[in-house]
Amino acid sequence: MGEVVLYDYWRSSASYRVRIALGLMNIPYRTVPIDLLAGIHKVPDYLKRNPQGLVPALEIDGIMMTQSVSIIEYLDETRPGQGLLPSETLARQRVRALTHVIAMDIHPICNLGVVRHVMDLASASGEDADMFRHDWMEKYIGGGLAALEAMLATSTNEGGDGNKTDGGKFCHGNRPSMADICLIPQLYNARRWNVSLSHFPRIRAIEQSCLAIDAFANAHPDKCPR
Incomplete structure (x- = not known):
């Protein structure tokens, strides 16, 4: 499926969520730090990944994904076993x-x-x-x-x-x-x-x-x- 890449800011709670989910599901990934204080999230190259200019962005399965809760639900649906959402x-x-x-x-x-x-x-x-x-x-x-x-x-x-x-x-x-x-x-x-x-x-x-x-x-x- 290719390398999984997380565009991340260390203090971002939304990024923190995705880091936890990837860890729970044992998905190896590479981190690319995006310094919010330096405004890196607003540069044109990053806006191509996330037009909102927010973190995280997750490159996985050949797709660039945004919005942490949506990402977590996708991981749960495509990689069964962890049960991040109950079945009932x-x-x-x-x-x-x-x-x-x-x-x-x-x-x-x-x-x-x-x-x-x-x-x-x-x-x-x-x-x-x-x-x-x-x-x-x-x-x-x-x-x-x-x-x-x-x-x-x-x-x-x-x-x-x-x-x-x-x-x-x-x-x-x-x-x-x-x-x-x-x-x-x-x-x-x-x-x-x-x-x-x-x-x-x-x-x-x-x-x-x-x-x-x-x-x-x-x-x-x-x-x-x-």
Whole structure:
């Protein structure tokens, strides 16, 4: 199928997700670092790979792919065995719902471009930009994780694939899913911005289960090429 190439930025939570998924599925790949701070994601050569000027982009199976959640679903569909999405319909819906809380509700509001813009607006209005950023992150990351903690605690149905929807070691049952792949990078971001996780015991327990797995540990930003 040819070489798999990940166009990556070490601190990007979306790239972090794809690194975890590739690791879980034992897919070897080569990393090409894309320095967002230097604006490499906006140069014409990179925009040919991803017209949005975002990371990650993944070259696999002869195709250039973008959007981390879509990439993870593609990997799950084309390389069966890991079960990043459960086989049973209601269980699969639950994993997608947990995933979307992070990838569609928390992450877009707190990404680099959005936060830079709101800090510029805060500075222009005479506010303390650093304080404004802290309050912003606390509201949207903290609030989003609080909702996720509640969702993890309330569902008690048994999935048709044999995994309980709560009470397992991970977001859904006893093996990592797409929801866990999205959760761990978001927790990295939360700590980076000093968002307290003290009120989220279920989330913190899931984090410990994930970080005991090499694919999660090896995908950590501190271990990535820059």
